[in-house]
Amino acid sequence: MEKKIDVLIKGQGVVGLAAALHLSQRRLEIALSTDLTQQGTPPKQDARYYALNKSSKEILEAIDCWPTGSDVTELREMQIFGDHESELSFAPDRMKMPLAWIVKASSLNIKLVEKIKLQPNITQALHEGQNIQAPLTLICEGKHSAMRKKLGVEFDVKPYEQSAYATLIETGSPHHGKALQWFIDNESGPEILGLLPCEGNGSNKMSVIWSMPSQKASEYQKKTDIEIAVAIDEMTKHQFPNLKVIGPSAVWPLSASKAKQWIGHWNTDSAWALLGDSAHTVHPLAGMGLNLGLGDVAEMVKTLELRHEKEYWRKLSDRYLLRKYERARKTDILSAWLFCDAIQRLFSHPSSLVKNLRNKGLHGVQKFSFIKSFFMLQAGS
Numbered sequence: 001m002e003k004k005i006d007v008l009i010k011g012q013g014v015v016g017l018a019a020a021l022h023l024s025q026r027r028l029e030i031a032l033s034t035d036l037t038q039q040g041t042p043p044k045q046d047a048r049y050y051a052l053n054k055s056s057k058e059i060l061e062a063i064d065c066w067p068t069g070s071d072v073t074e075l076r077e078m079q080i081f082g083d084h085e086s087e088l089s090f091a092p093d094r095m096k097m098p099l100a101w102i103v104k105a106s107s108l109n110i111k112l113v114e115k116i117k118l119q120p121n122i123t124q125a126l127h128e129g130q131n132i133q134a135p136l137t138l139i140c141e142g143k144h145s146a147m148r149k150k151l152g153v154e155f156d157v158k159p160y161e162q163s164a165y166a167t168l169i170e171t172g173s174p175h176h177g178k179a180l181q182w183f184i185d186n187e188s189g190p191e192i193l194g195l196l197p198c199e200g201n202g203s204n205k206m207s208v209i210w211s212m213p214s215q216k217a218s219e220y221q222k223k224t225d226i227e228i229a230v231a232i233d234e235m236t237k238h239q240f241p242n243l244k245v246i247g248p249s250a251v252w253p254l255s256a257s258k259a260k261q262w263i264g265h266w267n268t269d270s271a272w273a274l275l276g277d278s279a280h281t282v283h284p285l286a287g288m289g290l291n292l293g294l295g296d297v298a299e300m301v302k303t304l305e306l307r308h309e310k311e312y313w314r315k316l317s318d319r320y321l322l323r324k325y326e327r328a329r330k331t332d333i334l335s336a337w338l339f340c341d342a343i344q345r346l347f348s349h350p351s352s353l354v355k356n357l358r359n360k361g362l363h364g365v366q367k368f369s370f371i372k373s374f375f376m377l378q379a380g381s
């Protein structure tokens with residue numbers, strides 16, 4: 001006899017897998033459109049690290065998937081440099097909690113896959129032609145989601161004509177949980193270089209995320225490790241005399257995007273909802289993309305719990321419930337989206353008046369402790 005599926009999940013990224021695990025804990029039958037048992041172990045040498053906030057930590061802890069040991073690093077301090085020597089630093093000594101946690105992407109993925117394999121109420125290996133009758137389909141396919149395209153959902157994309165170049169470096173001295181970010185105006189265009197502390201708080205390894213014009217990023221991918229180390233050394237004004245490139249590199253084109261519609265129905269008994277990058281992307285300068293995606297997971301779980309506890313007569317495809325999810329997340333995402341876009345525009349504006357203002361802005365934020373606290377809480381909550 002065929003198993004009755006409650007929720008079908010399309011997409012095997014962090015958002016899709018975290019949603020599957022959370023919903024499976026709520027006594028729902030879940031189907032994944034991928035067979036994870038056939039997948040090899042994800043590459044250990046992934047160039048990516050995520051800066052995750054407290055809410056994301058709690059969401060991942062609740063499914064026992066929070067990485068441990070050197071796979072997670074507490075972000076304790078942050079220093080931001082603008083052009084013309086302007087500077088801003090956050091060191092929350094008043095607060096015991098770190099600003100954020102830097103998590104190794106490949107370790108998080110391994111944890112999620114291992115956990116999924118142990119869940120009896122998560123079915124895997126559904127192939128394209130297979131007809132699954134699920135009242136609710138969660139689309140977590142990332143920003144190039146094929147399902148979203150098939151559904152004809154309007155997706156507003158704002159390309160930045162920039163790409164993020166990522167690699168791993170060793171600096172020669174322990175980072176003590178301090179991140180550094182440079183906003184620089186170069187001849188070829190504006191650039192943002194971020195160094196994130198990683199591989200544990202005693203380590204001297206830092207993850208590099210460098211947004212630069214796309215043409216320059218593809219040229220950088222052809223450079224040797226030594227050439228890249230020299231370029232980073234120049235950008236960081238020789239802060240790390242023993243800097244070495246030790247990791248693989250990768251390049252991602254950058255854009256901000258958002259779907260117009262996040263939920264919909266095929267018929268009265270089956271509905272769909274977008275989560276994570278399938279619904280929205282932001283510039284990685286603020287390290288918010290996955291935090292927002294995990295926020296979608298938390299809201300979806302909360303919405304379906306409401307049905308389970310109080311409004312049990314509602315179907316999983318219930319329009320009122322799904323609209324509640326869409327409204328709550330659209331509001332949250334919009335403020336993050338506008339914040340990242342405004343910072344990106346501010347730092348890519350060619351006018352000298354704007355350049356002057358933004359540097360004054362950094363000095364201003366440095367002076368007013370109230371605004372600093374706001375930024376710190378944004379990063380840490």
Ligand SMILES: Cc1cc2nc3c(=O)[nH]c(=O)nc-3n(C[C@H](O)[C@H](O)[C@H](O)COP(=O)(O)OP(=O)(O)OC[C@H]3O[C@@H](n4cnc5c(N)ncnc54)[C@H](O)[C@@H]3O)c2cc1C
Nearest residue numbers: 011012013014015050051141142276277287288289290291
């Ligand atoms: C350079 C860079 C740095 C970043 N740093 C941070 C950071 O520090 N903090 C942060 O919060 N965010 C960060 N982000 C954003 C973060 O990477 C994304 O927001 C996050 O990965 C989105 O997760 P997702 O699961 O929605 O999508 P994805 O990670 O894109 O996963 C979707 C997966 O589903 C698969 N898929 C597609 N179609 C199907 C299908 N039909 N069936 C099965 N599988 C399918 C895809 O191949 C993909 O593996 C960064 C992004 C970039 C580019």
